[in-house]
Amino acid sequence: MRKPIPIDEAIERVMEWCREGEKEYVSLEQCDGRILAEHVEATMPIPWFDRSPYDGYALVADATERASTHAPVLLEVVGTIGAGSVWDGTLAPNEAVKIMTGAAIPNGANAVVMVELTKEIEKDGKRFVQIKRKVNEGENISRVGEDMKQGEIVVEKGTVIHPGIVAVLATFGYDRVPVMKKPKVAIISTGSELLHVYEPLEKGKIRNSNAYMLQAQIRRVGGEPILFGKVADTFEHTLHVVQKALREADVVITTGGVSVGDFDYMPRVYEHLGAKLLFNKVAMRPGSVTSAAVFENKMLFGLSGNPSACYVGFELFARPFIKAMLGQPKRYLKKVQAVLQKDFLKPNPFTRFVRANVSYDDGMLHVEPVGKDKSNIVSSLAQANAFIVLPGGTRGFQAGNRVDVLLLHDEGDNVWS
Amino acid sequence: MRKPIPIDEAIERVMEWCREGEKEYVSLEQCDGRILAEHVEATMPIPWFDRSPYDGYALVADATERASTHAPVLLEVVGTIGAGSVWDGTLAPNEAVKIMTGAAIPNGANAVVMVELTKEIEKDGKRFVQIKRKVNEGENISRVGEDMKQGEIVVEKGTVIHPGIVAVLATFGYDRVPVMKKPKVAIISTGSELLHVYEPLEKGKIRNSNAYMLQAQIRRVGGEPILFGKVADTFEHTLHVVQKALREADVVITTGGVSVGDFDYMPRVYEHLGAKLLFNKVAMRPGSVTSAAVFENKMLFGLSGNPSACYVGFELFARPFIKAMLGQPKRYLKKVQAVLQKDFLKPNPFTRFVRANVSYDDGMLHVEPVGKDKSNIVSSLAQANAFIVLPGGTRGFQAGNRVDVLLLHDEGDNVWS
Numbered sequence A, B: 001m002r003k004p005i006p007i008d009e010a011i012e013r014v015m016e017w018c019r020e021g022e023k024e025y026v027s028l029e030q031c032d033g034r035i036l037a038e039h040v041e042a043t044m045p046i047p048w049f050d051r052s053p054y055d056g057y058a059l060v061a062d063a064t065e066r067a068s069t070h071a072p073v074l075l076e077v078v079g080t081i082g083a084g085s086v087w088d089g090t091l092a093p094n095e096a097v098k099i100m101t102g103a104a105i106p107n108g109a110n111a112v113v114m115v116e117l118t119k120e121i122e123k124d125g126k127r128f129v130q131i132k133r134k135v136n137e138g139e140n141i142s143r144v145g146e147d148m149k150q151g152e153i154v155v156e157k158g159t160v161i162h163p164g165i166v167a168v169l170a171t172f173g174y175d176r177v178p179v180m181k182k183p184k185v186a187i188i189s190t191g192s193e194l195l196h197v198y199e200p201l202e203k204g205k206i207r208n209s210n211a212y213m214l215q216a217q218i219r220r221v222g223g224e225p226i227l228f229g230k231v232a233d234t235f236e237h238t239l240h241v242v243q244k245a246l247r248e249a250d251v252v253i254t255t256g257g258v259s260v261g262d263f264d265y266m267p268r269v270y271e272h273l274g275a276k277l278l279f280n281k282v283a284m285r286p287g288s289v290t291s292a293a294v295f296e297n298k299m300l301f302g303l304s305g306n307p308s309a310c311y312v313g314f315e316l317f318a319r320p321f322i323k324a325m326l327g328q329p330k331r332y333l334k335k336v337q338a339v340l341q342k343d344f345l346k347p348n349p350f351t352r353f354v355r356a357n358v359s360y361d362d363g364m365l366h367v368e369p370v371g372k373d374k375s376n377i378v379s380s381l382a383q384a385n386a387f388i389v390l391p392g393g394t395r396g397f398q399a400g401n402r403v404d405v406l407l408l409h410d411e412g413d414n415v416w417s
Helices: A007-015 A163-171 A210-220 A235-248 A266-273 A307-325 A379-383 B007-015 B163-171 B210-220 B235-248 B266-273 B307-325 B379-383
Strands: A023-027 A056-059 A073-081 A095-099 A111-114 A118-123 A126-131 A153-155 A176-180 A184-189 A224-230 A251-255 A276-279 A291-295 A298-303 A334-340 A351-361 A364-369 A386-390 A402-407 B023-027 B056-059 B073-081 B095-099 B111-114 B118-123 B126-131 B153-155 B176-180 B184-189 B224-230 B251-255 B276-279 B291-295 B298-303 B334-340 B351-361 B364-369 B386-390 B402-407
Touching: A007 A276, A007 A291, A007 A307, A056 A073, A056 A126, A073 A118, A153 A163, A153 B379, A163 B210, A163 B307, A163 B379, A184 A210, A184 A235, A210 A224, A210 A251, A210 A307, A210 B163, A224 A235, A235 A251, A235 A266, A235 A298, A251 A307, A266 A291, A266 A298, A298 A307, A307 A351, A307 A379, A307 B163, A334 A386, A351 A379, A351 A402, A364 A386, A364 A402, A379 B153, A379 B163, B007 B276, B007 B291, B007 B307, B056 B073, B056 B126, B073 B118, B153 B163, B184 B210, B184 B235, B210 B224, B210 B251, B210 B307, B224 B235, B235 B251, B235 B266, B235 B298, B251 B307, B266 B291, B266 B298, B298 B307, B307 B351, B307 B379, B334 B386, B351 B379, B351 B402, B364 B386, B364 B402
Parallel strands: A073 A095, A184 A224, A184 A251, A251 A298, A334 A364, B073 B095, B184 B224, B184 B251, B251 B298, B334 B364
Antiparallel strands: A023 A176, A056 A095, A056 A111, A073 A126, A118 A126, A276 A291, A291 A298, A334 A402, A351 A364, A351 A386, A386 A402, B023 B176, B056 B095, B056 B111, B073 B126, B118 B126, B276 B291, B291 B298, B334 B402, B351 B364, B351 B386, B386 B402
């Protein structure tokens, strides 16, 4: 009844439906970690006035024409310009103005000599600066637009805002920053075996860990999770909650209720809604009973109730869909190659994801499975930093083989395969 | 007057004063991205009741002793156990109970046969399951504590809580999670050249970008930034604001006011407070005029007003101090080696940090400086993902040289050098 399809094809079927989300404005103070919804442009040239790159003296270059160690030139220091202030006069050739790094070059001046090359002296109650070499016209002046022209694109849309980008936004006066709205992602838990985290244990039951795990996964990729809690194990209630979630969220994730067990209502829910089923089985372990469906441009993911399968299903299918809504070019987990440290001889017709630890040693990436790789052991999800990807249809792998590895806590990369 | 010290020594002088901060409790829903303040222990064995790892039939193994393809055994199906429910009776040898993945093994049963190996039939209005091979005692039963013993440490303190750890916390009933308190980090901007981001431009002035950049840097390493705004360019006001910040924060960062310009009050502020000066010059560029001082167990960092110098100063000195307060073993930017793609021939007595882009190509890390490397160009901070570290006292570097590189957006590593 359920026909498994290859992972690549499942991802493709999901991504055919992806669309870019909306934008909103947030304050500069709250924009870090969000995703730029527009290019950042230079709203002014940089520098936007001629300025001094050093502490020194602004002067008229011609006045130093004949300066030398033996015959230093003396210029009268007629003022001091701190960064941020402006000297109102116009400099005459026999005058200099002390100038701080970043301050505006005064009218009449056409060069700056660095403070380290000068000596200030007092004579007849006046201040003079002694200059021992010729200063060329234009020396030590940062000109308007020298670093950046007005209108230049500084950062492209789709970029995650890190501290260096915050600095650029501040420089260009973006006190409100256009960012992508966080896609709303509903989480619905099914399965009468689930207890709330604060409930006492009961025989036969387990605490609901997938909902909280998914919440953290959704936040990490830039979405806004909405917990819809646990539905009672009836078709009517499941349908009711899914319909409510579809009204409030862009993406609806259900966990559990997708195996061949007797109490699974999700296939009937899809059918009743009239959602277009994209797939209901993927040739992978864990997570073969993962499904995806589209309803009115919203995506429904039916993930396994098994924690590892749920984790993998989210990262493979929901992650790129959410990232695409955020306009991000890098949508998938980063894939690298590493050297397997242990035999892994189980043959499997399906592609396997093995929780593992990657380490960098002697210029090479090494990877080793984490503890027991049973998909129902939640502790190995805490300890893994990667999944080893073992293609199906092989007879297993030996220590020393190069294998593909998906990095779980990396920023992500641009391609899946 | 200011004696530059090597970077390593400056870091060491700061880290001599580091101390672990306090812990607090947050809800499970809000714990992701925080740092564990205690080990996470298994509060119960996993599984905590004998359970079925598959959909199948629970039975008494002896009853299948003589089962074969030719002489299948028929057991009466006397009930169904969904995940989360319990079957109250005790199984007799001629009986079976249908059981779902994860459900508790009923009393009397000592094995499970997978549903794929069986066939259910109806006879005389009763349900029977047909079994064609011997099932061994204990087969397909996950025993109490098989995966994890009660009291085992699952995740160590100091770990950043990622989604896999959230799943473990939920499983073990941690509805309140012990995390490290975010160190409070005050940001004080000095320099009369600074405009607020929303103010119109004025000649000679620039917008305050460092405060917002630092806010994002502080958040990224796990601190809680407190913006104290811009102080007027007087000694009294600077002192007043620094004293206020010291009362409210664990770390106080000032920017600007540390060059040899005329309007720098920070050295006098340190002196007036009676703060112990750790250094006031470091043999590096940008950021040579970086200072650090200790006052009543709180750390004061005086960073340059120049954006790149400010950025580097934070990452080198404030970052590890904050991470240490958070109890994190990995405190420094990750350092890797990469092949330089362009000559960089400027000699320099000081260690240089060159804003750069690292890329991974053909199994090798390559690194290339970003645009113009003038420390006053803020745009290159937005575009860089790394700093090339060029040790001082050399005559420059050529394309093809292997150089050290600090990764700016990585999770960090355990060592500085």
